[in-house]
Amino acid sequence: MNYQTLSPELIQQLSAIAPGRVFTGSDINEDYAHDEMPIYGKSVPEAVVEAASTEEIAAVMKLCNENRIPVTPRGAGTGLVGGAVPICGGVLLVTTRMNQILSYDVENFTVTVQPGVLLNTLAEDSASKGLLYPPDPGEKFATLGGNVSTNAGGMRAVKYGCTRDYVKAMTVVLPTGEIIHLGSSVSKTSSGYSLLNLMIGSEGTLGVITELTLKLIPQPKETISLIIPYPDMESCIATVPAFFMHHLNPQALEFMGKDIVISSEAYVGKQVFPRKIDGVEAEAYLLVTFDGNDADELDAVIEKASEVVLEAGAIDVLVADTPALKRDAWAARSSFLEAIMADTKLLDECDVVVPVTQIAPFLGYVESLEETVGLKVRSFGHAGDGNLHIYCCSNDLEEAEFLPRAEKFMEAVYIKATELGGQVSGEHGIGRGKVPFLAKSVGDVNMRLMEEIKKVFDPNLILNPGKVCYKL
């Protein structure tokens, strides 16, 4: 695709649309050239527009569409697949100034927000009203627009589902500049193709989200977490289906190996996961949270859960039943990515999702690749839904040596995941980094359908080029 470069006249027109909020040349903050996985490349846009309204975004899109200027939407830039990196230059359309919580409808349990509101902001604000926004991705400082664009999951997905399950309606600016409204606050619909669901997870390739109506639920009154150490990863993962067989319904169910726990606790500066219990070394852990509205009921649940896991080979069950203990238990888990990044020079990541029963054999295979490709492998993930975060890392190699090894590693990982009935991404998206792997995983026909859908929304292919299904 031949795109135009931004002329001084076009920059002037952009400045007229968003006065004082258009940046070019050396005025562009270097953070706008990358997301949090710089291994997929950095790219500086020709101009940054920090948009303030739906109408401004519509005007920017119309101008860029007419002049074939590529536009890349960007929230907080916390993505991990290069989805918000402007690889074709053009305009980077930043939504972080649109950060207002517009209104609550407490009777219908919805909230309407601008796309630049941070997940953490909504979580705290809704909690102060006794409400919960259930999606809980690890990155709390991502924007809600970004969360919807990637259908972000997170740790509570095992009980409450992903972001998709909480989007009731949205306003979208199409690449042509038209403004559309999708969905509504009603509870059910059978009204034609769900463009709303098509937009969710489309990673800013079909339209720019400018307003969202999201579903909330009453905040559970009580939560309690369990740290469950195991002598090996196999017995740890093998326990997972037992939670569901016994009608236990955890809010979060995470697994982690000993190595990553040690790294993360060193990073956080606090040790809470036991290393040795009654002379038995812990090699793997489950970290589980249950929620409910009654403390006694919850006590009965954790007793039952403990019975189940101890029978399945857990060494012990530790109970985080105070705010401080819960906070400390989850602090290590929440810092895994930062801990890995802090002690790794080069890394690449995938977030495949496999059937829960295949987690253990899949991890075994992934670890066996350490020797084959010559990279250190770290992994953790959402045991309850089979979504795994797997990192290949190196501190010794130069980037030119690392990249082909990482590619070999990722290729093997995705082939295996597909064989086991898995998917390329559970929650991070495809962005730029995973495009070739998606094509291999879903096949030609599915890719063709996605490409054709892309063209219907974006006939000039100006919106977020080079991402998801549209290869440059």
Added chain:
Amino acid sequence: MELLVCIKQVPDDTVNVTMGADGAPKLDDIAPVVNAFDTYALEMAARFKEANGGSVTVLTIGGEGAVPALRSCLSVGADRACRVEEASVCDPQGTAYLLSQASKKAGEQPFDVIFCGSESTDAASGQVGAQLAETLGLPVITNVLALEPKDGGISAKQETEDGYRVVEAACPCVVTIVKPDYEPRYPSIKSKMAARKMPVAVLTAADAQADASKFGPEAAKVQRAAISAPPQRQSGVKIQEKEAAEAVRRAMEIMVGQKLI
């Protein structure tokens, strides 16, 4: 050794406290938790017992609402729990007096070491441990980081600005505990379930032979005159360079870094 740990329930200190229209902090929706320094004291006492034998009793002043806190202590190393059924205790001196009286009745044998957190995370007067020692006529070692038995007494690492000093005392004695270099343990499901069935002894002030005129409202020697929210933290970056030219250079750097100029 027989060990006593005095604990206090405080509002969860991870929650941002706001002020009500009446000028008092709004605490109704904030879960009560065991004061963090008291959890360190209990963990230190439990480790001391595990290494040297003996038993750990926890003691608090409060109504039925204090029972969950005491049970949580029973699940992480305490062997016995006791609460003094008394709602109106005037000030740190009154608290210390009532605890001193109760400490004489709370155990099966006299206590060798009485542990207190160095301060509470709500009122933070930091006085109760020292006043308890004074009331009982016992030696006190404040700001203790670690403790071991020595020659029938104890040897403690007392925190200083630069590190610690080693201080010894004969038993019985009082120690006030600061954050050691380990975390309080998590209860196991077994210890938590067992704690649910353990008795919590109750003493009234009369049982403890405590004189209400020494701890009740009229005994107050200090009164809280007012309470106010801390000032909002100013946003921005503090430039700390002493030389004017350096300070200007730093300010320019920051503004250029933020693409403000």
